[in-house]
Amino acid sequence: MTLTHFFQHLANGVYLGSLYALIAIGYTMVYGILRLINFAHGELLIVGAFIAYYGILIFHLPWWFSFIIAIALGALVGMSLERVAYRPLRERGAPRISLLVSAIGASFFLQNLGLVIIGGRHKSFYRPPFFAQTVQLGDVTVMNFLFVLPIITIIILGIVFFLVYRSKTGMAMRALAKDYPTARLMGININRIIAYTFALGSALAAIGGIMYALRYPAIHPLAGVLPGLKCFIAAVVGGIGNVPGAVLGGFLLGMLEIMGIAFFPHLAGYRDAIAFIVLIIILSFKPTGLLGEQVVEKV
């Protein structure tokens, strides 16, 4: 491998890594506050991408406006999902495991609803020409999108931090993360805050989905399964519930996938295996993830 090729691999890795990081933020944020793994996150990605797709195709919206609509509607879908699939269970005092099963059910439901409404064939996602243009840096070729993506990830990281740590609602969210009943006693409207958290998480999913579709412009109702799963794992490796951890985990996973092939091209078919073996090793040394907190179980 020459140095040029190494840098090209590095650029590819940054690309994939920032995409994973972006999606993992939404995953980890919902978990950090509600202690619920929203397995439908991968489907919410695709919901966002499809709304943007149809906004451009059917309503002839300018692409940026369609993206904004998709993010708003994505948030709405997430809130409705919470209303239908999670809140009834929570209000009956169901254990967390039931909520998890409900989340998996919601994921399957959305996949199959998509298959019925949209059909299983790939759709080609519109790419604004600016994003697809390539830039030559020496012998390394990258798309403009490569520079946009990390910036978006950092901006979103900033927004999430502001909302969670600097706003009043964020304070309520953090209180909720500590203890539901006490938070309620402090006059926090739990249902409202949870709905708000879901809206935020789903908006992040929609942004992630749009970015994913811009990079890999072939979308279908099952396209969210794999990125959803991978970003969940990225969030766990980074320490689930920890937002900078999710970014780190996502980045690491993307880099590992690319570098695994770069160094072992003959084992390219085992790409996921190579990446996940490394992740298992990391987890066996740091069971709570790279930046995960030590949780003391209350007895």
Added chain:
Amino acid sequence: MLAKKMRLVLILLTLLLVFSGTSFADQVNIGVYEPLTGPMAAGGQMTLEGIRLAHELYPTVLGKEVRLFVEDNKTDKAEAALTVSRLIELRNVVAIVGTYGSSLAMSGGPVAETAGVPVMGCSPTHPLVTQGNDYYFRACFIDPFQGYIMAKYAYETLGARKVAIIQDIAQDYSVGLAHFFRQAFVEFTGDPASVVGLTSYQTLDTDFTAQLTYLRGLGPEAIFAPGYYGDVALLVTQARELGLGIPFLGGDACEAPEFIEIGGAYVEGVAISTHYSADAPVTDESSKFVAAFIEKYGYSPSAFAALGYDAYRLILDAIERAGTTDSGAIRDALAETYRFEGATGYITMDEDGNAVKTGVILEVKDGEFVYAGSVEPR
């Protein structure tokens, strides 16, 4: 009271379900299993278009009405085996048409063989689909020939002397075709090192930049990517974005409108091998098929539609020659198929149950697949 009524309705519904699939003396049940959802959905749906058209034009056999039972195998190997047994046990089909995707066909095949129901494959091209299975036949050529077509194209038309291969390691079709292409290309050049690199990805992968960067370092003059349309379209797109301008070649699984929709300007010039082109009719039946297809659907048929059309008609032809709807007799008649006039050419079954036919090369030009030549069987 209400509960009792509900129970009655439920019982009636159950009975309806049970009897809706049973065969009556005046009808012949034919099953179809195709991937109508999942990564191969386009292939399954294109094939189904052809089957439905054939059923519309030829709705009876031996004076009995033909009933089609269509099952979606969801591009899933386990589901493929399940759909075949569902068709046989629940729908009592006498013969089955399917399926796009060699891995799916190899999963459904043994179930049909055990039950003694013949299957006519439309487009699964991997040799092992029919080899060793007395009940699986197909209307298409097989991959050793397809690999030869593209190797010949790379060597003679493109003049390439160094090629690289990128295969989908999760698909028997892709691994098989990569192998046969390599064999044929090395035969042309006489130099085993003329295939400079082989690397892999998996179905559902979306990022191929690492593999492409690796292959670029080996300096090939062309790349053969025998994967399915969605993956290869993304792969070629990413290759162009990485500044890799060399020709790309694909197999018949690239033929889908999605390939061009997703790839757009990036897939211009990509050449693929396939079974048939509406631009080059080979028999009288081809012209009839193309006209009827355009009238029904409003666009030109793909090779898969043509193969679905032929597969359905091959089964009807076998039932007619057997004079009975007994599955065993249909199997024997299918094995004896000789110069049957299909839309994709004259079909004769060899001893393994494969059709021996002319191959077609298509090129993407101005956003369309354009006929670029035919290759006769060796």
